[in-house]
Every structure is written in C-alpha cells, then in structure tokens.
Amino acid sequence: MAAAEARGREFPVGMKVLVVDDDPTCLLVLKRMLLDCRYDVTTCPQATRALTMLRENRRGFDVIISDVHMPDMDGFRLLELVGLEMDLPVIMMSADSRTDIVMKGIKHGACDYLIKPVRMEELKNIWQHVVRKKINENKDHEHSGSLDDTDRNRPTNNDNEYASSANDGGDGSWKSQKKKREKEDDETDLENGDPSSTSKKPRVVWSVELHQQFVNAVNHLGIDKAVPKKILELMNVPGLTRENVASHLQKFRLYLKRIAQHHAGIPHPFVAPASSAKVAPLGGLEFQALAASGQIPPEALAALQDELLGRPTSSLALPGRDQSSLRLAAIKGNKPQGEREIAFGQPIYKCQNNTYGAFSQSSPAVGGLPSFAAWPNNKLDMTDSPSTLGNVGNSQNSNMLLHELQQQPDTLLSGTLHNIDVNQPSGVVMPSQSLNAFPASEGISPNQNPLIIPSQSPSFLASIPPSMKHEPLLGSPSPSTSLLGGLDMVNQASTSQPLISSHGANLPGLMNRSSKPSPGISNFQSGNIPYVVNQNAIGVSSRPPGVLKTESTDSLSRSYGYIGGNTSVDSGLLSSQSKNPQYGLLQSQNDVSGSWSPSQDFDSFGNSLGQGHPDSTSSNFQSSALGKLPDQGRGRNHGFVGKGTCIPSRFAVDEVESPSNNLSHSIGNSGDIVNPDIFGFSGQM
Amino acid sequence: MDYSNLRRQAASMKKSLFDQGYLDEQFCQVEDLQDEASPNFAEEVVTLFFKDSAKLISNVEQALEKYPKDFNRWDAYMQQLKGSCSSIGASRMKSECMSFRDYCGQGNVEGCMRSFQKVKREHGALRQKLEAYFQLLRQAGQLVLLELPPGPGCKN
Numbered sequence: 001m002a003a004a005e006a007r008g009r010e011f012p013v014g015m016k017v018l019v020v021d022d023d024p025t026c027l028l029v030l031k032r033m034l035l036d037c038r039y040d041v042t043t044c045p046q047a048t049r050a051l052t053m054l055r056e057n058r059r060g061f062d063v064i065i066s067d068v069h070m071p072d073m074d075g076f077r078l079l080e081l082v083g084l085e086m087d088l089p090v091i092m093m094s095a096d097s098r099t100d101i102v103m104k105g106i107k108h109g110a111c112d113y114l115i116k117p118v119r120m121e122e123l124k125n126i127w128q129h130v131v132r133k134k135i136n137e138n139k140d141h142e143h144s145g146s147l148d149d150t151d152r153n154r155p156t157n158n159d160n161e162y163a164s165s166a167n168d169g170g171d172g173s174w175k176s177q178k179k180k181r182e183k184e185d186d187e188t189d190l191e192n193g194d195p196s197s198t199s200k201k202p203r204v205v206w207s208v209e210l211h212q213q214f215v216n217a218v219n220h221l222g223i224d225k226a227v228p229k230k231i232l233e234l235m236n237v238p239g240l241t242r243e244n245v246a247s248h249l250q251k252f253r254l255y256l257k258r259i260a261q262h263h264a265g266i267p268h269p270f271v272a273p274a275s276s277a278k279v280a281p282l283g284g285l286e287f288q289a290l291a292a293s294g295q296i297p298p299e300a301l302a303a304l305q306d307e308l309l310g311r312p313t314s315s316l317a318l319p320g321r322d323q324s325s326l327r328l329a330a331i332k333g334n335k336p337q338g339e340r341e342i343a344f345g346q347p348i349y350k351c352q353n354n355t356y357g358a359f360s361q362s363s364p365a366v367g368g369l370p371s372f373a374a375w376p377n378n379k380l381d382m383t384d385s386p387s388t389l390g391n392v393g394n395s396q397n398s399n400m401l402l403h404e405l406q407q408q409p410d411t412l413l414s415g416t417l418h419n420i421d422v423n424q425p426s427g428v429v430m431p432s433q434s435l436n437a438f439p440a441s442e443g444i445s446p447n448q449n450p451l452i453i454p455s456q457s458p459s460f461l462a463s464i465p466p467s468m469k470h471e472p473l474l475g476s477p478s479p480s481t482s483l484l485g486g487l488d489m490v491n492q493a494s495t496s497q498p499l500i501s502s503h504g505a506n507l508p509g510l511m512n513r514s515s516k517p518s519p520g521i522s523n524f525q526s527g528n529i530p531y532v533v534n535q536n537a538i539g540v541s542s543r544p545p546g547v548l549k550t551e552s553t554d555s556l557s558r559s560y561g562y563i564g565g566n567t568s569v570d571s572g573l574l575s576s577q578s579k580n581p582q583y584g585l586l587q588s589q590n591d592v593s594g595s596w597s598p599s600q601d602f603d604s605f606g607n608s609l610g611q612g613h614p615d616s617t618s619s620n621f622q623s624s625a626l627g628k629l630p631d632q633g634r635g636r637n638h639g640f641v642g643k644g645t646c647i648p649s650r651f652a653v654d655e656v657e658s659p660s661n662n663l664s665h666s667i668g669n670s671g672d673i674v675n676p677d678i679f680g681f682s683g684q685m
Numbered sequence: 686m687d688y689s690n691l692r693r694q695a696a697s698m699k700k701s702l703f704d705q706g707y708l709d710e711q712f713c714q715v716e717d718l719q720d721e722a723s724p725n726f727a728e729e730v731v732t733l734f735f736k737d738s739a740k741l742i743s744n745v746e747q748a749l750e751k752y753p754k755d756f757n758r759w760d761a762y763m764q765q766l767k768g769s770c771s772s773i774g775a776s777r778m779k780s781e782c783m784s785f786r787d788y789c790g791q792g793n794v795e796g797c798m799r800s801f802q803k804v805k806r807e808h809g810a811l812r813q814k815l816e817a818y819f820q821l822l823r824q825a826g827q828l829v830l831l832e833l834p835p836g837p838g839c840k841n
Contacts, residue, residue, distance in 0.1 A: 023737070023765065023768050023769050023772065024737050025730060025734040025737055025769045025772045025773060026768060026769065028730055028733055029714075029715055029718070032718045032723070032726060033714075033718060036718060067768075069761065069764060069765065069768075095764065095767050095768035096764065116768050117711040117714070117771040117772050117774070119714060120714060120717075
C-alpha cells in the first residue's frame with residue numbers, strides 16, 4: 001500500500017479522483033494530467049456506471065470531476081445524487097461557459113466548475129475542495145456540541161477561497177448561506193456526549209437505505225417540523241449523530257427546493273438529443289415535503305404529477321391538473337429517448353392529508369400516504385415512462401423506485417426477502433418493502449401499504465403469507481411509513497416464515513453494513529447467497545436505463561413495491577405473478593434466479609451477483625484500490641441489491657456493460673478505458 | 686539521416702500550425718504531458734480525438750438529416766464535438782463548432798448547413814496536418830517530444 005502511505009504522508013498525493021465524461025479525448029487528457037498531479041485516478045465514460053461505482057464503494061473516492069453534458073445522465077443529476085448519497089465533493093466541468101449554466105452547477109452543489117479545456121493548474125488545486133469539505137463536515141459535527149479548541153483554531157470558513165475558475169463569489173455566498181441554515185437547523189443539545197473531534201470523523205455514508213429511513217422520518221414529522229433531533233430519534237440508527245442528520249437535512253432541503261423550482265417549469269437548457277436530461281425524480285416524499293412547506297407552486301405540482309405519470313391521461317385523476325401542463329408533460333414523456341426534463345421516479349398523487357404518495361389518484365383512501373423514501377433516482381435514460389400508478393408508463397418511476405429500493409441495506413430487504421421467499425417463489429420480499437416505501441399503485445387500492453393490506457392486491461399481496469397481512473404490528477404512525485416500519489411488520493406479521501430480523505442487526509446505514517446473508521434469504525434462492533447482500537435491492541432494479549427501457553409497462557414491477565409502473569397495482573409486484581417475472585417479486589424460484597443472473601450488469605458489476613466475489617470486483621475498479629477496499633462486504637450492495645435480483649436478465653445486458661468488463665478493463669461502452677489506475681499511473685493509455 | 690534537419694522541419698511545421706490557428710495553447714498542454722512513461726501521449730490523444738470526432742461528426746450529420754430543424758438536438762451534438770476539440774486545442778475546428786451553434790441559436794438552417802460543411806473541412810484539414818506532423822516526428826526519431834524544443838505558441 002505504498003500509495004496509501006504516500007497519500008498519508010504527502011497529501012494530496014494519492015488523492016482519489018473519479019472523472020466522469022463521455023468524451024474519451026477529454027477523459028484521456030484529464031487522466032494524464034491528474035496522474036501528473038500524483039492523484040489516484042479512475043475514469044469512467046458513463047455517469048450511470050460511475051454512480052454504481054460510487055455506491056459500491058463510497059469511500060473509494062475523495063473527489064469527483066464530472067462533465068455536465070452526458071448522454072446517459074445529466075451531470076447535474078449525478079452531482080446531486082453524489083452530494084446527497086455520498087457527500088463527496090463534485091467538480092463540474094464543461095466546454096459551456098455560460099454563466100447560467102455555471103450558476104446551475106453551483107446551485108446543485110458543485111464545489112467548483114471548470115471550463116474546458118481544463119488546465120493543469122486548475123487540477124492541481126482540486127484537493128482544496130476535499131479538505132474544505134472535510135473541515136465543513138467536522139464543523140457540522142460540532143455544531144450543537146461544545147466546540148473544541150481545535151475547532152476554533154481551525155481555519156474557519158474557506159468558503160470564500162474557492163479556487164474556482166468559473167465563479168467568483170457566487171459559490172462562496174451560497175456556501176455561507178448553507179452554513180447559516182445549518183446553524184439554524186441544529187438544535188443546541190448535544191447528541192454526543194463527547195465533543196466531536198476535529199480529526200477525521202467516520203463519514204456517514206448515506207446509503208439508499210439510510211436515506212430512506214431519513215426520508216421516512218422526515219415524512220412522518222412533516223418537512224417543516226422535521227428537526228434533526230427528532231429525525232434522529234425516529235431513524236434510530238446506532239452511530240448516527242444529530243449532526244449527520246442535520247447536514248443531510250440541509251442538503252435534502254436544498255434538493256427539494258431545487259426540484260420544486262425545476263418543476264415549476266424552468267426549462268432544462270440542455271436536452272441533449274441522445275441524452276435524457278433527467279432531473280431527479282421527485283418522490284412522493286419530496287412532494288409531500290414540498291407541499292407541506294408550501295414550496296411547490298401549484299403549477300409545478302401539477303407539472304410534476306404530469307411528469308410522474310408520464311401521460312396526462314384521464315386515467316389519473318390528478319387534481320388541479322392543468323391541461324396544458326399535462327400536454328406538455330405528455331409530450332415530454334413521450335419522447336423516445338426519454339428526453340424528459342424531469343424524471344420522476346414515482347408517480348405522485350395527493351392524499352387527502354396532503355401527503356403525496358406515488359399512487360394513482362384513485363386510492364386516497366389509505367389513511368396516510370405512506371411515506372416512501374423517494375430518493376432521487378438517478379434515472380439513467382429512462383426512456384420509457386413506466387406507467388405510474390395511473391397506468392402511465394413511467395419507467396422512470398419504477399426506475400427510481402427500484403433504484404432507491406435497491407439501495408436499501410440488506411437488513412430491510414433480507415428480512416422481507418426472506419419472508420416472501422417462503423411464501424412465494426418469487427422475490428416477494430421486495431414487495432413488502434417496496435410497498436412500504438412506495439405507495440402501491442391503484443391496483444393496491446386503498447391500501448397504500450401493501451404490507452398492511454395484502455389481501456387486496458392480487459398477486460403481490462397474495463404472495464405475502466397470510467400472517468403478514470394485517471395491521472402493522474409496529475404501530476407505526478402511518479400506514480406506510482418507513483420501509484423500516486414495513487419491514488418490521490413483515491417480520492412480525494409473518495409467523496410461518498423465519499423472518500430475518502436483519503434490520504435489527506443491519507440497521508445502520510453507515511458504512512458498516514453487515515453483509516452476511518440472512519438465513520431466510522438462502523431459502524429463497526439457495527444459489528444466491530452471495531446476492532443476499534444485494535438482496536436489498538431485490539425488486540429494485542437498480543438498473544435504470546436498460547431495465548426500464550425494455551420493461552415498458554411492467555417497469556414498475558421493477559421498482560418493486562413501487563408500483564408506479566404498472567397501472568393496475570399489479571405492476572409486477574403486486575399484480576399477477578405472470579406479469580413481472582423479472583422482478584423476482586412474483587417470480588418463481590427459477591425466475592428469480594434468472595433475474596439475478598450475473599448478466600445483470602449491475603449485479604455483476606457491483607455486486608457480482610453470483611459472479612465473482614464482490615470484493616474482487618470492487619477492488620478492480622477502485623482506483624483507490626491500492627488493494628484496499630473500504631466496506632467491502634457490505635458496501636457493495638448498496639443500491640445494487642435490487643439490481644441484480646429484479647432485473648430480468650434481458651435487461652441486464654441491455655445497456656450496461658457486463659460487470660466483468662467494468663472491473664477489469666473498465667471499458668466503457670464507447671470503448672473508453674476506465675482504468676482503475678491502481679498504481680497511480682496509467683502508463684500508456 | 687539528418688535528424689536535426691527533420692527536427693527543424695517538425696518544429697517549423699508545428700509553428701505554422703499555430704500561426705495558422707489550427708492549434709492553440711491547449712495542444713502544448715497535451716504535449717507537455719508526455720514523458721518517459723508515455724512518450725507518445727500527444728499522438729495517442731490526437732488519434733483518439735480523430736476517431737471519436739469522426740463519430741460525433743457523423744452524429745451531427747445524421748441529426749441534420751433525420752431531425753430537420755431540431756436545433757436543440759443539433760446544438761447538443763455539436764456541443765460534444767466542441768468540447769472534444771477544446772481538449773486537444775483544435776482551435777479552428779472549435780471556432781467552426783461555435784459558429785454552428787450560433788446558427789442553431791438563430792434557427793438558421795442554411796447557416797447551420799454551411800457551417801457544418803466547414804467543420805468537416807477543418808476536421809479533415811487538421812487530421813492531415815497532424816498526421817504529417819507526427820509522421821515527421823517519428824522520422825526525426827523524436828518520439829519523445831522532450832527533445833523537441835517547445836514550438837511557437839507554447840509558452841513553456
């Protein structure tokens with residue numbers, strides 16, 4: 001680990017950089033430059049793959065440099081996701097130097113914005129962003145607590161010292177505003193007994209699962225009443241501090257605002273023909289949050305709904321729908337390449353109590369809209385619009401949902417998986433979980449939470465063991481509540497199956513997820529033990545683009561539980577088994593295994609479902625892998641969990657390079673070389 | 686073989702490329718990245734650039750045919766090409782790309798078509814010249830560019 005040592009001794013030597021750009025020439029030049037700066041460089045020509053890599057190995061990178069215009073995912077979207085999920089500094093770059101675009105980058109949270117062609121001098125300075133971020137994080141930790149002396153001694157905000165080539169002061173002020181907000185948000189009581197040290201704190205990895213818990217908590221409290229302390233209590237994640245929650249909440253709010261603005265009709269300036277400028281899909285939670293906070297203008301809301309549903313059809317009785325916006329949404333949604341400006345992961349509908357759930361209008365009956373963790377999904381290329389609840393094909397929805405789900409930690413999924421497994425050949429597990437997370441589609445009818453009213457949904461619910469049907473044992477506040485809640489229900493409800501109460505053990509969304517396969521899961525699919533870790537993703541098709549595309553209407557099934565996709569509840573998860581073979585939710589054992597086949601690119605990629613050892617894969621593409629794999633076992637699955645399982649093999653192959661490719665040569669689709677650069681130099685390209 | 690003569694020729698060729706605006710300072714940056722570990726880096730980059738840009742150009746061409754008046758799409762494709770040009774310092778090509786995008790902004794189909802033809806011409810011309818340049822370098826035994834004094838236009 002010479003490089004690691006070198007890194008320690010001589011920062012920023014060995015700093016781990018991930019470069020994402022679809023332009024191979026630029027990638028090559030940048031890589032060379034970064035190597036000359038003595039950083040560890042990993043390049044990736046595809047944003048979706050980069051995100052996968054990041055999810056697999058959050059601590060594998062210190063900073064990300066990403067292009068703005070990419071065919072498979074909008075750079076800003078990647079930026080947001082990375083910021084929210086991994087909290088890593090992201091530097092945007094583009095040949096486009098227009099101020100409004102640069103501003104957009106900053107608003108989305110970019111640490112810096114470089115104009116191409118990027119010069120060596122600029123790259124030499126990027127380490128500052130890493131340091132700055134760490135310092136700011138540490139500050140968050142000390143926010144409500146007592147301040148260390150070290151904290152005082154530490155240079156206070158470097159916010160204004162951005163080595164930005166494109167912005168002047170704009171970002172600085174944004175950051176300082178952010179800081180102020182953080183101060184306001186934080187409560188003053190100390191969560192931790194000891195004052196946070198200024199030394200490196202273990203960074204909290206906001207996995208999909210963790211974020212989902214967070215979102216559920218926020219949803220439960222109501223966005224305007226969600227304070228870090230209460231959120232923390234609700235989440236009940238050992239090891240998580242109030243400061244972690246506070247800073248995450250901060251970002252989340254920013255994200256919501258941005259979504260709201262975006263949906264308010266701000267046209268997306270770059271809709272590349274071949275690319276889908278996907279905006280973060282707005283989950284139900286976001287809507288709820290936005291609505292609650294009064295941040296969503298009605299037209300934005302309508303537009304959002306339209307988008308989610310994909311088609312402003314009459315099938316969705318969305319209230320207050322504006323015809324023109326519906327049409328617009330429809331038009332957008334219809335674009336073959338999915339050039340939607342806004343990719344909604346979930347269909348949303350307004351509940352009586354003003355919460356938004358991703359359900360068709362027809363099912364407002366459910367007591368409360370289950371809060372689903374609508375984590376912005378990185379919709380890659382969601383060209384299809386999987387039918388959301390309203391039967392509108394909104395592949396995005398399902399995608400998103402799946403995406404989110406897939407990142408759920410093993411705990412949740414494994415528990416559910418286990419259950420379902422027992423009952424059904426298919427990976428029903430997901431459904432319960434997903435249902436929790438995402439309101440069931442209309443098919444599910446009034447019961448938003450599939451777990452709660454299993455009997456009503458035809459296939460999916462049917463698959464749930466009778467014991468599981470019932471009222472929530474947990475007594476969770478709202479029907480749907482959090483996934484976690486759902487999971488508990490599942491666990492408790494089912495009597496026949498050996499529920500895997502993995503969530504208890506695996507709760508922490510932090511880096512240390514235990515990856516041991518729960519016994520239950522093995523029942524499910526004996527051969528899939530390695531996937532167990534990935535189980536989380538069961539049902540969640542982590543693979544957005546490929547999967548969704550082919551899926552079309554059934555795409556929902558992908559998003560297990562999400563139901564957004566298939567109109568009639570059945571979207572795969574809930575509905576007839578025949579429908580969603582892929583997702584494993586309703587599949588027979590065989591099917592499931594099929595869906596988990598290694599061909600799923602994600603699986604093989606990150607989770608190497610069944611294929612190589614997860615560890616091995618990650619190490620391959622980790623530039624930082626100077627042999628070291630952070631969070632190995634567990635980390636891998638995040639997010640991918642679902643991928644492997646749910647996605648039918650046919651999708652897997654679709655757009656994603658097989659994992660093996662990725663790992664070994666990291667060859668992008670375009671033939672670019674994604675070199676882990678394990679040794680810190682690429683040598684000959 | 687008169688290496689020094691070839692070397693001079695190569696230097697002079699490079700100078701003229703800069704003088705005529707085919708290349709700009711970014712090209713120097715790329716050349717500077719060469720070292721013992723990657724002595725042919727500049728040539729590799731240029732090769733990759735031409736391979737990739739051929740695809741991008743063909744994308745634009747198809748878009749011009751298949752999606753008439755779809756300025757957004759055309760612009761987006763050209764944006765990609767422009768970014769690529771800027772990475773190696775293909776200055777004239779880049780200018781033409783920008784002018785194409787201007788025409789897109791104006792909704793001027795005729796202007797776009799003309800401009801696109803120019804982009805293609807510049808692309809072809811640059812390819813020819815750089816091929817000749819690297820060829821000369823090879824002949825001059827100067828694959829390791831370190832030996833070649835920085836040409837005009839390079840500030841180092």
